[in-house]
Amino acid sequence: MLMPHPLLGLRDAREFSYLGDARLLDRPDPNAPDAEAAFCDYVFLRDNPAGVHRELWFHEQGDRSWLVVTRDTVTHEVLGAELARDVALARKGSGA
């Protein structure tokens, strides 16, 4: 597979380590009253869709960027890749 790295262009997928569902960006508020239940979901529950999925890849043998890659898990078509840092900052900025 080839990954369209937003800074480096197409890179071989073997340079990356895979983590999984990009929802891991949304770490729950540790001070919320239901924090324990929210963390339980965050740590243990993942979606595993057949189809378009947003997931985290780490360019470990490269520039050490964490990427949010949008991939169709059925066809392996990669629909896009963003720097996870940009995605996380945008979410924090929007208060989401």
Place this chain on the structure above:
Amino acid sequence: MTRLSGGLIDRSQALSFTFDGKRYEGLSGDTLASALLANDVRLMGRSFKYHRPRGVLSAGSEEPNALVELRSGAWQEPNTRATVVELFDGLEARSQNRWPSLGFDALAVNDLLAPFLTAGFYYKTFMWPKGFWEKLYEPAIRKAAGLGSLSMQPDPDAYDRGYLHCDLLVIGGGGAGLAAALTAARSGARVILADEDFRLGGRLLRETDTLDEVHASEWISAMEAEFESLPSVRIMRRTTVFGVYDHGIYGAVEQVSDHLPQPGDQVRQTLWRITAKRAVLAAGAIERPIAFADNDRPGIMLAGAMRSYANRWAVCPSETVAVFTNNDDGHRTARDLAAKGIQIAAVIDVRPEAKARGDYRLIAEGMVTGSRGRLGLTAIEVQADGKSEWINCGALGVSGGWNPNVHLASHHRGRPIWSDDLQAFLPGEGGPSGLLPAGATTGCFSTAAALRSGAETARRALQEIGVAARLPELPRAEEEGYKIAPIFHVQGRRRAWVDFQNDVTVKDIKLAHTENMRPVEHLKRYTTLGMATDQGKTANVTGLAVMAELTGRTIPETGTTIFRPPYAPVALSVLGGGDTGPHFRPRRLTPTHYWAEARGAVFVEAGQWMRAQYFPLAGETHWRQSVDREAMAARSGLGLCDVTTLGKIDVQGPHAGEFLNRLYSNMMATLKVGRIRYGLMLREDGFAYDDGTCARLAEDHYVVTTTTANAGLVFRNMEFARQCLWPELDVQLISTTDAWAQIAVAGPKSRALLARIVDGFDLSNEAFPFMACAALTVSGGLRARLFRISFSGELAYEIAVAARYGHALMERLMELGADLGATPYGTEALGVLRIEKGHAAGAELNGQTTANMLGFGSMVSQKKDSIGAVMSRREGLASDRHRLVGLQPVDPAGKVVSGSHLFAEDAPHSFDTDQGWITSACYSPHQGSMIGLGFLDKGDERLGEVIVAANPLEGESARLRVVPAHFVDPEGVRLRE
């Protein structure tokens, strides 16, 4: 027999080879199969199950029958298809799956037992007694139904791996492939043309048709000359593209030196990973036989293969041949063979409207219904007009039609589609994107159509990537039609083979139907149809057609099984490439590796690292002697140990403290500059993850350490936290594990030694106390970092210098410390020292323990959030009452074994009464007995109690006393002195 006229062989170059020990001669340009046929050898193997005599069926990589063993000794290679083995001088080949000889095979008795050996027989027959399957039946069946054998020696050859990139990959070097490559080459695109054969041309080499009135080989030579003049074109002969992977990546194996007597300094094969923007699949078509009674005798082969042998290699298995066909192509074989002087006994065509294409006897609307000849064909039985006759012939060419080679186009779950006109599957939808089929693969069976298709497909592929290509002028070529009747097998009572390699007959398919194994995937697995090394290339469509007939459904309704890589067998060795033995994975050497090696150190693998395990001295005969000495030296005097392998991560930035606060369970932002704090990391699920030290070198600069094993993972998690969780923090990370050599200097005399090396630095306890750190220089200006930390429990330091000075620093320390008794110690003594001190390591931080269990519960700060803090408080984790304790045998000679489980004295040893387990154990020279660390239920409240450690694996148990985990200096006085 003598060679026929013509052929693409070099008659001036004779090559000597042996088959089953007998010497023969072939010619340069031969395959093993053509050379054997030239020497009248028709019998080349025995079938898999029934041990039936078999000859060659095909002239290509689809061959199911002629599997042979090549070479000898460690170079022995089983299951090689004689049809693709390029002959070389001195080649040794042997037949397989026969005993005592190919001509007389004792296990041919299986053929008489055939009624008991039908599809799935082993599931039905060998059911009882239950245990016999694994111990008796399966090994016996495997031995009887075998292929070739392995040498059982390590592979002596070298292999390589390579990476290629191109605009257009052309798979197949026949007419369509050459036309595609030509079109692309002239456009300036980067082209790779790969073909499995040692000679480009594909089917063009096997026909007599001319291109522009000259023999096709002349046109091919002109193409090759043009390609070789262009730097943008790479021709890869002997290269099989075996699979299509995601995003335009193709796997290919090049047989670099398989055709040479000795590989010399070359590798045997290379695994290529080709990244192509587009690919043209010009893989041609594969002929299929018609199944009829006893259709597997040596001498019965595919009609197209028979024509190939005559035209390309100038050989024919017999001087009298017959042809059995359901389509026009079979007549071409009769025509070409007749032109070479072969006697055509008859052409039997199933079609009533069939017309002869030469001066030979045509039997229209006829069927071949039987054959004779024990080790080779002597006669065939033909039925026509309600009459039956026997026709003498030494060979029979059979054509059941041509199957476009849809294999690669059907990877990625592409589904081929059925063509009624061609009675064959064509590449369908859903296959790999970027792969465009052309030529015979798309059903363009005439030469002219294939050439056009190749050129047009290449132009289309290039257009998709923005390259304009013009269609080249193509040579004039034959453009004959192809008509076929849908006949796949001849009815009859005797066995008619469908899958030759796995001995699957029409009867087996009928049985599968009767027993309701009707879906194709069930049919395949029940009868093993298409599951041999040839993957049913000549068998599958016929098998589907028979099942379709039985179920009354059409062939497309019956469907095909899934196509998967590899297209043709690939040796595991080439997939491994050069990654064998010490090259299996990278080896990391510490900066003092060669120093340690020179001192005779014994090394141990720690992940990728090679670490000194212990340093035996003359006269030490057991590792314990060395380890005890090294540990005692560190306790009583001075020990030196390379600890470079611990992960070292530099954390810098205005928010470094806050960042580490969120990573470690304890407070790090409050750490004073010049000080070090022990840190415990949790996983987000609340379990303990890793530990290490955080040293604050400046307000905005920390250096943290990780365990050796987790160095990479912790760094990955820290990057995750920095980029994904808290991108708003201004902090930067870099791993400096390899940049700094770090040496532990441990023992009461460590300060005295360091005082001799530092450049005017005050090492007094007041100026540089326990848990202090500093940047300084040593040995007259060498930049260094000094940390006063102790893994051993003694007064100790760790000193770091740039990695390239690690070796020299160790030498200097040993030299300056000689009078202080400086003793190098390895990982074993390091382990002893840390167990004696009660420090947790990998065995205690195994992902199943909590901060509470480690006795660090109070370290998890309640004042701040950190990774894992919320989950560490959840029910189940917080309530776990196992605590880390020390364990000492009541009998000083008693054993402590890690992995043992702990029980109250007199309690039964069961899951319900289990109170904990031992994580680490060693002999402690300090204590003079074995000691251990373990987790014991309410262990912190049970000091002094005697418990039992059970080791049921060895049927042993021992009485142990529960003691504090610190066996040495529990008050921590020594390390603070």
